[in-house]
Amino acid sequence: MKHSAVTNLQQQLLTAIDTGQLSGQLKINEPMSRYTTWRIGGMAECFYQPGSIGDLQSLLKLVAPAVPVYWIGLGSNLLIRDNGLKGLVINTNGVLNQLNIRCETQSHKTLCYLQAEAGLSCAVFSRKAARQGLNGAEFLSGIPGTIGGALAMNAGAFGGETWRQVISVDMIDRHGNISHRSPEEFNINYRHVEYKNNTQQQWFIRATFCYEQNEVELQQSKQEIKNLLKKRARTQPTTQANAGSVFKNPPGDHAARLIEDCGLKGKSINGAQVSEKHANFIINTGRATAGDVEALIELIQERVLYKHGIKLQTEVHFMGDK
Numbered sequence: 001m002k003h004s005a006v007t008n009l010q011q012q013l014l015t016a017i018d019t020g021q022l023s024g025q026l027k028i029n030e031p032m033s034r035y036t037t038w039r040i041g042g043m044a045e046c047f048y049q050p051g052s053i054g055d056l057q058s059l060l061k062l063v064a065p066a067v068p069v070y071w072i073g074l075g076s077n078l079l080i081r082d083n084g085l086k087g088l089v090i091n092t093n094g095v096l097n098q099l100n101i102r103c104e105t106q107s108h109k110t111l112c113y114l115q116a117e118a119g120l121s122c123a124v125f126s127r128k129a130a131r132q133g134l135n136g137a138e139f140l141s142g143i144p145g146t147i148g149g150a151l152a153m154n155a156g157a158f159g160g161e162t163w164r165q166v167i168s169v170d171m172i173d174r175h176g177n178i179s180h181r182s183p184e185e186f187n188i189n190y191r192h193v194e195y196k197n198n199t200q201q202q203w204f205i206r207a208t209f210c211y212e213q214n215e216v217e218l219q220q221s222k223q224e225i226k227n228l229l230k231k232r233a234r235t236q237p238t239t240q241a242n243a244g245s246v247f248k249n250p251p252g253d254h255a256a257r258l259i260e261d262c263g264l265k266g267k268s269i270n271g272a273q274v275s276e277k278h279a280n281f282i283i284n285t286g287r288a289t290a291g292d293v294e295a296l297i298e299l300i301q302e303r304v305l306y307k308h309g310i311k312l313q314t315e316v317h318f319m320g321d322k
């Protein structure tokens with residue numbers, strides 16, 4: 001197959017697909033607005049959804065070290081800038097989504113080990129854990145991301161945090177090598193996780209979580225999931241395009257309270273608007289660009305700094321050049 005007006009990287013990957021070297025899905029010049037919950041983002045030069053972990057290894061070995069690589073899960077915590085992403089975007093949402101459950105009973109106690117691949121949705125993980133009578137994963141039901149994204153962000157809600165039940169993870173590096181690691185090898189903080197010996201880019205491909213099984217919890221977990229989802233629908237703009245909390249809560253305070261106190265609820269810049277329902281959410285009312293959202297983020301930071309002397313840090317991640 002011949003392709004014209006394509007970049008070297010695009011040609012290389014198209015050829016690898018044509019010759020069967022790679023087995024995943026490749027899209028070129030793909031609008032990233034299709035892959036973020038904000039429905040915003042410029043074009044990716046190459047966008048790849050791997051067919052398997054082996055396929056991912058082949059891809060990373062094939063692509064020259066100088067090519068920028070971006071990794072996205074569900075895009076629920078991402079602002080991808082309007083100029084797009086030059087290089088390769090790897091997307092695991094909906095692929096690499098296996099879940100294996102193994103339970104062991106010892107002296108009247110049953111422990112279950114859930115090994116989840118990075119592309120599995122947090123909601124599916126949470127429901128399957130609840131169905132096994134496992135308590136502790138309910139909070140993940142309302143986080144609209146993947147397990148990989150939850151590990152990268154140490155996603156949390158209503159008192160729960162992703163890494164509390166993690167017993168090991170597997171990571172893949174820029175050269176396609178896989179390493180098995182324990183939580184002790186990471187600095188794990190509020191919405192921030194960092195591998196202590198970080199010398200190159202690497203990403204989570206799977207993780208094993210451990211929960212204690214308790215049949216009494218079965219109904220309670222299911223009910224708790226329902227309650228948490230209702231609470232979210234009541235307090236968050238769940239029907240409008242957004243990326244969850246834009247800012248981290250500063251110690252001892254809430255970003256939403258500070259933003260509201262500056263009179264910024266409802267404030268908009270073109271199609272980007274501070275939600276009337278939750279001041280730490282910015283919604284895309286239809287035609288917002290990444291530039292609009294970023295300008296609104298900067299305005300909020302300036303106003304909160306001026307009035308409260310606090311520089312709000314973003315929880316959302318940025319990708320691409322301004």
Ligand SMILES: Cc1cc2nc3c(=O)[nH]c(=O)nc-3n(C[C@H](O)[C@H](O)[C@H](O)COP(=O)(O)OP(=O)(O)OC[C@H]3O[C@@H](n4cnc5c(N)ncnc54)[C@H](O)[C@@H]3O)c2cc1C
Pocket residue numbers: 037070071072073074075076077078092118142143144145146147148149150151152153154155156157202203204205236238242243244245317
């Ligand atoms: C309505 C709504 C409600 C939300 N509520 C919450 C909440 O209560 N609590 C909370 O913590 N978050 C919340 N979020 C934010 C978001 O869902 C979480 O941060 C989630 O964990 C992001 O997962 P993702 O797969 O979408 O990651 P993405 O947004 O795709 O990526 C986020 C970051 O993680 C990196 N990443 C993704 N996958 C991997 C991987 N496999 N290995 C290494 N790095 C990776 C990306 O490169 C990027 O830097 C909410 C978002 C929305 C839209």
